[in-house]
Amino acid sequence: MSELRRDPILGRWNIVATDEPDGPADFEVEAHALGKGKCPFCYGNESMTPPEIYVVRPPGSTANGPGWQLRVVANKFPALQIEGPLERRGLGVFDLCTGVGAHEVIIETPDHQRQMADLSPEEFQAVITAFKVRSLDLRGDRRLKYALLFKNFGLSAGASLEHSHSQLIALPIVPKRVQEELKGAERYMEFRDRCPYCDMVAQELREGERVVCENRAFIAFCPFMSSFPFEVWVLPKAHSADFGKMTPEGIGDFSRLLKETLVRMRAALSDPAYNFLIHTAPIEAHEREEYHWHLELMPKLTKMAGFEWGTGFYINPTPPELAANVLRDAPFHG
């Protein structure tokens, strides 16, 4: 018998197949072939991107020239544009506004061959530090309400360039999915005076069967109501609303655990395409401690079809207990 499991925050139900679950071998994973074209993210091709906004490079090297370790540039084909006023208007029954926002690309390494999972601990920390610096910087822009950090890895997960990179999109509106989480968390807190994410961390640590790995400050687990097979969430164990408030020490702990999770996932699922995203409190609410920031990681193994589009609930063929077990057993040499 399969199970319907409810997301305690969003109230969304997912179908989790528990009788004939799919293991890692049941999914088709496409190979990440490396293309031959000139890559705008490689050394020597810096002029192919807009000028760098943030960079890690040794003293003596020139801006927008080779020698850097990490680069942040504006997206050449931005979904939203930074220039221009934010104008909201109506059109009969409809509402619209100008597409103002920021769209940046974090180029994680100059090396075309390496994935995020291959980065050294120091390089990995530099990426997470760049995430923090860029999102804090965009908070200065009063037009922007939310900054979403995310990564698409692999063609089927929507990556259009293979060179390892993450993205940041800052929006003039708090996105619906984030609003739903905020509302759900608020509802839970009103009722129980506790944070639902803190409760989740406590229950997962107690039960252990969905935990992938942990260190002193962070936990990675497959959520009870996972929408996708091998979905993993990474949360700070201590309540914290704002990703931007992480200390250098916290960044170190978070980087190590995320890297471990990515390495385990790559080993367990034969290098799958994946997406991850960071949910943190909206810009205007980051002082209020009513939210618990976290990272959601989902390998791209299943296809969205009519049922998911129509209902908003997902059919997950791999119970999170099985997924966590597989990921725990995957080799990792930290």
Add this chain to the structure above:
Amino acid sequence: MPELRKDPLIGRWVIIATERAKRPVDFIAPAEPSGGQELCHFCEGNEAHTPLEIMALRPPGTAANQPGWTVRVVPSIKPVLRIEGNLNRRANGMYDLMDGIGAHEIIIESPQHIANAADLPTEQLHGALDVATRRIIDLERDPRFRYVLWFKNYGAIAGAGRVPHARSQVIATPVTPLRVKEELLGARRYFEDKERCLVCDLLVQEREMQHRVVLESSHMVALCPFASRFPFEVWLVPKTHRCDFAKMQPEELADLAYLWKQVLSRLKMVLSDPPYNALLHTAPFRHPRGKISHWKTIEEDYHWHVELIPRLTRVAGFERGSGFYINPTPPEESAKYLREAVPEAAVVGVSHV
């Protein structure tokens, strides 16, 4: 300048990325390899390879589970929900769960091995839609179910599986899905404010403005919604206000089949046979629960419709994280392409209008 547009029904914003504007030619993908020569369980003559039929349109004189049918409904061989048992609602610490009870049926839309419903004659589509209404009405009698979703996956990218034989599916669920609830709440909020149906208002506006309308038949309008999430997304909306798809009159059903054939044929022409998903949003089952009816004004505030989503873009981290979609083709452009693509009369058959 890109535009942010808000879906008036559920309040979801969409980025219409005018800077990345894409035309049909940008989306045309290489043809998917067609399935092997293996035996198709859905073809006429292979009835023994499916579970026993739940119903079929077949001439008098032919026996159940034998050839001769035009449309056939069978339980899914890999059901996502099972029909037997009780819900057994329970808690696990802070989490809630219940058993996966429901129904999962396959509507085989043709006895012949044709993959795309766009290639079926209108009468065949009419039969398949008629069968869908009958299955919905029948499943409503089961008090464990709150909703039934009719949907269709065409092409591997859209999740159609390996067998290229036209079919749609119905899944009955023991909870009203979140996505449907959002629509119901949005429709009710608008109704409370204006005492009118939002979709009726929207139809008036779209028919006046015309530039997002693909085409109209006597009872239906096909349009590209203002806040389309996807390039070439099309909605089929009845002109007569009705919350419940299964209550359609016979002439309306025939007209829907005509429009469906038109829209699917045009989509196939414009985008060279793209993969797609389609789904029906209709009112949930309204079994009396407790003293207060859950959806008091639903008959007046909700308006059923079909959503058709060609699968041309990929849903990635941004969409998952934000619930925002980035649509590189403004719906006005999509509607124009679809409006101007006129399939030959011979292809679409005679209009029922």
